[in-house]
Every structure is written in C-alpha cells, then in structure tokens.
Amino acid sequence: METRTACVIVGATPSSVAAVGEPSSISIRENRLGTLVVGKPGDLVIDYASRFDGPVYDVMYNARTGWFVVTIYRDLAPPERWDNRPGTNTGYTRVDDVLGATSPLDILRALDIDASLIGYAPA
Numbered sequence: 001m002e003t004r005t006a007c008v009i010v011g012a013t014p015s016s017v018a019a020v021g022e023p024s025s026i027s028i029r030e031n032r033l034g035t036l037v038v039g040k041p042g043d044l045v046i047d048y049a050s051r052f053d054g055p056v057y058d059v060m061y062n063a064r065t066g067w068f069v070v071t072i073y074r075d076l077a078p079p080e081r082w083d084n085r086p087g088t089n090t091g092y093t094r095v096d097d098v099l100g101a102t103s104p105l106d107i108l109r110a111l112d113i114d115a116s117l118i119g120y121a122p123a
Helices: 014-020 044-051 104-110
Strands: 004-010 026-031 034-039 056-062 067-073 080-083
Touching: 004 044, 014 026, 014 034, 014 044, 044 056, 044 067, 056 104, 067 104
Parallel strands: none
Antiparallel strands: 004 034, 004 056, 026 034, 056 067, 067 080
C-alpha cells in the first residue's frame, strides 16, 4: 500500500486553493479550519504555504509501515514535523504536538480530517 496524504490549508477557501492548481490526483473541499486537500498534491503543498497565510498541515500515513507524519509549513520558513517514530531524525525540526494533539487520531480530529480519508485505522 502506498502512503496516503491529506493537507489542510488553514484560513483558505476551496476556490482559492483550486486556483493554485487542481490536478486530477486531488480533491478539494472545505473543512472546519479552511480547506482540505486529499490525494497527491505533491509540490502544490509548497505553493499553498507560499500563497496562503496558513499554516499548512501536510499529513501522510502508510498503513503497511504504520508511519504517520505531519509536516507543518508556515510561509517559507523551514518546515516542522510531528512524527510517530520517537527518537528518529524527521528531517525537520521536530514538534511535540499538532494543535495540542499528540497522537495520530487526536491530530486528525484537531485538523478535521476523517481518518478513513487516509486509511488510518488505530490498532
């Protein structure tokens, strides 16, 4: 199984996000925080971070490995990352929580992402 992704652009409207680019590999809809993008946005995440006040939360999950990660973009500042593998090098400055949440399911709730959208099923 491949890694599945969802991205939340805080404060952005779906129409403004779609104007940045709407490839067939993503779906765009409103959520409680702004706009939710599900699918494979690729480099569009960087474009979202540079065009919107944000922040932008890029959530990735791989059901085969159990890897769950949230990369947080604030403008063009260096990204930060929450990762469910303590003690590993995340490639970015590690954060201890995402909007106060410290577990994958709580993070998904805080970001208003339905767990099924990325195939997340807690053990």
